[in-house]
Amino acid sequence: MLRLTNIYKLFNPGTVDEKTALAGINLQLNPGDFVTVIGSNGAGKSTLMNIISGAMRPDMGDVLIDNQNVTQMPEFKRSIFIGRVFQDPMAGTAPRMTIEENLAMAYKRGQGRGLRLGVTRRRREMFREQLARLGIGLENRLRAKVGLLSGGERQALSLLMATFTNPRILLLDEHTAALDPARADLITRLTETIVREQRLTTLMVTHNMEQAIRLGNRLIMMDKGRIILDIDPDKKKSLTVERLLGEFEQISGHKLSDDRIVLG
Amino acid sequence: MQAIWTSMSGSVEAGLLYALMALGVYITFRILDFPDLTVDGSFTTGGAIAAVMINAGYSPWLATAAALAGGLVAGSLTGLLHAKGKINGLLSGILMMIALYSINLRILGRPNMSLLGMDTIFPPIERDRRWMLLIVIAVVIVIIKLLIDAFLKTDLGLALRATGDNAKMIGSFGANTDTTKIIGVSLSNGLVALSGAVIAMQQGFADISMGIGMIVIGLASVIIGEALFGAKTVFRATLAVVLGSIVYRIVVALALRVDWLESSDVKLITAIIVIIALVVPTASRSWTMKKQAYKRSRELAGSEAGR
Ligand SMILES: Nc1ncnc2c1ncn2[C@@H]1O[C@H](COP(=O)(O)OP(=O)(O)O)[C@@H](O)[C@H]1O
Numbered sequence: 231m232l233r234l235t236n237i238y239k240l241f242n243p244g245t246v247d248e249k250t251a252l253a254g255i256n257l258q259l260n261p262g263d264f265v266t267v268i269g270s271n272g273a274g275k276s277t278l279m280n281i282i283s284g285a286m287r288p289d290m291g292d293v294l295i296d297n298q299n300v301t302q303m304p305e306f307k308r309s310i311f312i313g314r315v316f317q318d319p320m321a322g323t324a325p326r327m328t329i330e331e332n333l334a335m336a337y338k339r340g341q342g343r344g345l346r347l348g349v350t351r352r353r354r355e356m357f358r359e360q361l362a363r364l365g366i367g368l369e370n371r372l373r374a375k376v377g378l379l380s381g382g383e384r385q386a387l388s389l390l391m392a393t394f395t396n397p398r399i400l401l402l403d404e405h406t407a408a409l410d411p412a413r414a415d416l417i418t419r420l421t422e423t424i425v426r427e428q429r430l431t432t433l434m435v436t437h438n439m440e441q442a443i444r445l446g447n448r449l450i451m452m453d454k455g456r457i458i459l460d461i462d463p464d465k466k467k468s469l470t471v472e473r474l475l476g477e478f479e480q481i482s483g484h485k486l487s488d489d490r491i492v493l494g
Numbered sequence: 495m496q497a498i499w500t501s502m503s504g505s506v507e508a509g510l511l512y513a514l515m516a517l518g519v520y521i522t523f524r525i526l527d528f529p530d531l532t533v534d535g536s537f538t539t540g541g542a543i544a545a546v547m548i549n550a551g552y553s554p555w556l557a558t559a560a561a562l563a564g565g566l567v568a569g570s571l572t573g574l575l576h577a578k579g580k581i582n583g584l585l586s587g588i589l590m591m592i593a594l595y596s597i598n599l600r601i602l603g604r605p606n607m608s609l610l611g612m613d614t615i616f617p618p619i620e621r622d623r624r625w626m627l628l629i630v631i632a633v634v635i636v637i638i639k640l641l642i643d644a645f646l647k648t649d650l651g652l653a654l655r656a657t658g659d660n661a662k663m664i665g666s667f668g669a670n671t672d673t674t675k676i677i678g679v680s681l682s683n684g685l686v687a688l689s690g691a692v693i694a695m696q697q698g699f700a701d702i703s704m705g706i707g708m709i710v711i712g713l714a715s716v717i718i719g720e721a722l723f724g725a726k727t728v729f730r731a732t733l734a735v736v737l738g739s740i741v742y743r744i745v746v747a748l749a750l751r752v753d754w755l756e757s758s759d760v761k762l763i764t765a766i767i768v769i770i771a772l773v774v775p776t777a778s779r780s781w782t783m784k785k786q787a788y789k790r791s792r793e794l795a796g797s798e799a800g801r
Pocket residue numbers: 241242249250251269270271272273274275276277278
């Protein structure tokens with residue numbers, strides 16, 4: 231499904247500000263894998279997401295999707311395979327456009343965009359059905375500007391837009407981190423349902439340890455641009471937060487440092 | 495009374511013809527969020543192409559179409575400079591505007607060219623039946639406005655709007671934002687050049703400086719329109735631009751009736767209108783906020799004291 235081989239990514243190379251964001255990442259996702267990703271601040275998690283989506287190019291190494299080498303393929307072309315939800319609820323939607331217009335743009339993911347009407351009657355019905363799955367009443371507000379929605383509603387819409395066309399890979403980068411606990415909980419539950427129902431191959435960065443353990447079938451831990459631990463489905467079932475933190479300290483030699491870490 | 499009526503209908507007619515240019519400015523400034531200054535050059539390009547072709551004996555309709563095409567090309571070059579050449583948007587427009595000055599002189603071959611006595615797309619018409627022409631122009635402009643509205647609702651149009659609203663988002667859904675920018679700037683300058691062509695025909699000449707200050711006039715129309723008529727939906731926004739363009743012409747005509755103002759003061763008046771239209775809404779918003787905050791503070795202070 232997705233394979234990364236020996237990925238390196240440096241920022242400001244050759245200057246005093248040089249940062250090795252990724253230092254030899256190897257990762258393989260199999261169809262239907264739901265992998266949670268944890269790691270300290272600056273471990274390279276977001277950079278990894280950007281490399282997979284094509285928003286950034288690696289300095290070395292290859293990205294393969296369905297055995298096709300996409301390393302040099304620009305983001306807008308790669309998006310045919312990839313659905314993404316960002317941390318910032320503002321990032322995934324166009325605020326001055328309506329809910330149905332946003333969905334119409336997402337509906338055309340990776341296809342040519344021509345001079346056909348964007349929101350047709352048939353599509354509108356489909357959007358209404360899809361929005362109803364979220365269970366927050368957005369199906370009755372198709373013509374509302376997205377800028378009027380709350381952060382939680384926007385993130386739910388972003389999640390729907392990223393997934394309803396069944397992308398090959400779903401990338402979630404701390405997509406609940408900017409929300410209050412109740413909203414974050416809602417988005418987490420929606421994510422769980424959608425990923426399960428559509429069997430999406432998913433990579434989800436989270437700072438919530440309990441969530442990282444409970445969700446998905448695999449867990450990877452990153453530190454200083456490397457994957458330092460990859461926990462397979464068998465082991466993951468018996469994992470606890472204490473054991474996870476213990477493992478991290480033992481392998482990395484320091485405590486998991488992130489002010490936002492939630493233990494569960 | 496008769497004089498006022500004539501000057502009013504003249505303002506409305508000019509407002510409608512310049513509305514094409516204002517719609518172009520709306521597409522770049524408001525939809526793409528791209529401050530494109532090509533306008534000052536491409537307006538003249540449109541006028542120059544039309545004047546030269548008509549003088550050479552071509553059909554005025556063909557000349558108008560060629561002017562439109564010239565604007566589309568000029569705009570796509572600005573778009574290319576910005577999107578592919580990675581040149582700052584403002585600078586791309588300025589570079590193109592300067593380049594167009596020379597190109598326009600080449601097209602015209604001299605600083606100005608008369609169209610008097612030649613066939614244009616405007617039929618020769620007696621004075622007292624001019625209102626019929628006005629209605630035809632209004633209908634044509636409304637049709638063009640509706641076509642723009644329709645375009646902005648297509649899949650491509652949605653992608654174009656999203657490029658100005660959240661480029662990162664539409665990029666992550668597979669639209670090439672370089673392409674949408676180029677298409678948008680091109681379309682915008684096409685409309686601007688079209689406007690330049692019809693204005694040249696209406697006033698009976700094209701000259702090298704006819705585009706100077708167009709960008710500010712376009713902006714004035716957009717801002718006045720939004721302030722007076724609102725911009726909630728695309729339909730409303732484009733309608734507001736057309737009406738804004740008419741209101742602008744009326745305001746200028748009225749200002750020029752003031753004795754001590756000269757026609758050369760028009761550009762200054764335009765700049766002042768834009769400044770007022772930009773400053774007043776922001777200032778009044780922050781004034782309301784301050785009043786609101788003061789009121790709430792007093793309420794809070796009152797309830798503290800009461801405890
Ligand atoms: N655009 C950038 N320019 C310079 N340095 C960057 C940039 N993006 C990330 N970095 C650096 O790369 C490292 C990894 O960042 P990131 O992938 O955002 O970490 P994480 O998401 O795990 O917190 C950090 O040290 C960060 O400072």
